[in-house]
């Protein structure tokens with residue numbers, strides 16, 4: 001089964017740390033939405049698996065779309081694909097878009113999961129990051145969604161922000177836990193050179209947190225969330241039992257996916273396809289890029305995404321799909337990490353214990369072919 005993703009590349013204001021493909025030219029929304037319908041028509045045959053399991057609206061800020069527009073995309077997907085077994089339809093929202101009216105309209109659509117970018121419940125931290133909402137708006141938005149009948153809510157938080165660890169992070173964690181949401185994504189702040197934060201860092205106006213601080217905050221987040229009953233099932237993701245993100249799990253298990261909109265990528269088992277145009281260009285004409293993945297690239301991708309998950313990778317699967325030479329080399333490469341406790345072996349599966357997820361990139365890099 002495959003996953004379908006719609007990228008809504010608009011934001012009312014740009015956050016200081018964000019390097020996603022997005023634009024503040026919200027006047028282009030109607031034009032871009034029409035282009036996305038066109039792209040959906042043109043590209044739906046890219047997938048060889050026509051059965052869709054999940055639909056996801058990400059961004060940017062999908063809550064800048066009217067719920068009726070979101071439903072129009074879902075309806076068209078139902079006409080083009082077999083959507084009889086769709087399990088999850090998620091929309092990312094910003095807290096300040098979540099009015100009672102918006103919730104009422106959204107609850108009348110097929111959307112059954114909400115992902116909200118809260119990031120922090122400390123107003124000073126929110127202001128520092130350039131977010132357009134405050135802590136009170138975020139809490140109210142979750143309550144409104146609950147009252148509107150949404151029972152599968154995920155929130156994002158960001159840690160590793162210089163000056164906002166300690167008590168600030170603790171307040172955020174406790175505040176989020178008191179909301180009782182089903183899923184929490186916790187990301188370490190990364191500062192890319194092309195962002196406002198990146199430029200401030202280069203001028204010395206901003207500091208990165210130290211590695212030790214990163215680790216301490218990661219452990220604090222992990223401890224608070226796992227103690228509250230959330231399963232740490234992927235490097236950045238925590239879920240109550242039964243509430244893992246099914247859409248993201250498709251990416252991590254190698255399923256096919258179709259991404260619609262500029263900034264979205266697709267994969268059909270052998271070929272990757274994407275559109276990375278500026279929003280203004282996409283609004284006029286769509287240009288695609290694509291590449292065939294080599295066998296080795298697919299193996300590296302399998303190792304990378306698997307080791308970010310609690311289940312890890314299956315060495316027998318590697319032997320079967322990529323050959324015993326690769327499997328033996330990887331088996332050998334795992335040994336030093338097993339000895340240090342950075343990898344665990346369970347049956348045929350190698351996995352990074354969740355408390356060591358923070359160093360997953362180092363381990364993954366060593367095991368690459």
Ligand code: SF4
Nearest residue numbers: 011014015018059060
């Ligand atoms: S973080 Fe989200 S809301 Fe902020 S600019 Fe990026 S996409 Fe837009």
